[in-house]
Amino acid sequence: MPSAATARTTWRDGRWSTSPGHSSARSRSAWSSQLDGFKALAHSYGAQLRITRLRPSGRGADTWHDLHPTNRQQRQIYDWLLAAREAVLTGDSFFHLNALGDPLPGLNMCGAGRVVCLIDPIGDVYACPFVIHDEFKAGSVRDNGGFTHVWRHSELFRELREPQSAGACGSCGSYDACQGGCMAAKFFTGLPLEGPDPECVAGEGQNLLSAYAAVASTTASPRPSMDHSKPVAIALGRTRTPVPTAGS
Numbered sequence: 001m002p003s004a005a006t007a008r009t010t011w012r013d014g015r016w017s018t019s020p021g022h023s024s025a026r027s028r029s030a031w032s033s034q035l036d037g038f039k040a041l042a043h044s045y046g047a048q049l050r051i052t053r054l055r056p057s058g059r060g061a062d063t064w065h066d067l068h069p070t071n072r073q074q075r076q077i078y079d080w081l082l083a084a085r086e087a088v089l090t091g092d093s094f095f096h097l098n099a100l101g102d103p104l105p106g107l108n109m110c111g112a113g114r115v116v117c118l119i120d121p122i123g124d125v126y127a128c129p130f131v132i133h134d135e136f137k138a139g140s141v142r143d144n145g146g147f148t149h150v151w152r153h154s155e156l157f158r159e160l161r162e163p164q165s166a167g168a169c170g171s172c173g174s175y176d177a178c179q180g181g182c183m184a185a186k187f188f189t190g191l192p193l194e195g196p197d198p199e200c201v202a203g204e205g206q207n208l209l210s211a212y213a214a215v216a217s218t219t220a221s222p223r224p225s226m227d228h229s230k231p232v233a234i235a236l237g238r239t240r241t242p243v244p245t246a247g248s
């Protein structure tokens with residue numbers, strides 16, 4: 001991996017500025033030329049670009065409906081990622097685009113609770129960084145057994161590691177390549193977890209969202225449980241290890 005250094009790029013006062021740190025770009029518009037620019041910028045700092053799919057979670061919950069890529073833009077991102085291949089990191093977050101043809105490098109399925117999880121600033125463990133919600137909380141590193149116990153024995157992680165129902169995706173010829181897409185994207189748009197991603201390249205997710213939007217009682221999507229961008233007060237306990245005494 002050539003990412004010996006990283007850089008942070010931000011949009012401020014009408015222009016891009018870069019400072020040392022981590023380079024991460026979210027998909028927006030004019031994809032190919034912007035992505036080429038980001039890649040060159042990261043490279044100029046000796047860094048490796050990582051782009052991440054915009055999910056409707058966290059702060060993305062407020063912007064996803066306005067900013068998420070159209071199907072045409074998803075095709076552009078897919079073509080660009082295929083051409084860039086190993087030169088750009090994605091955290092395997094665009095695997096739903098595998099349904100467009102040749103698979104992108106990395107996983108072909110959601111890795112939540114299988115190969116990835118999130119430990120938040122107060123030690124709570126969630127199935128992935130994009131599903132910070134009580135429904136996907138597996139435990140806490142502050143509980144007995146710590147992270148090892150949560151990762152190996154939590155009921156949620158055990159369930160996620162079982163074969164998942166394909167639901168409405170079961171009849172899709174691309175199921176092996178896409179496996180229904182991103183769990184977080186489905187959850188926070190109110191779609192069933194066993195079914196298509198809201199950005200399904202076959203349009204199935206958008207069809208469902210449109211159908212749901214026509215029924216007022218089903219339009220309320222779940223919200224993240226906690227705003228992790230603000231401090232919260234927590235009570236920290238300390239686990240003492242018994243000190244062996246002479247003769248014990």
Ligand code: SF4
Pocket residue numbers: 099168169172173174175176178179180181195196197200201202203204205
């Ligand atoms: S229908 Fe399901 S499996 Fe097929 S492309 Fe869409 S999200 Fe993927």
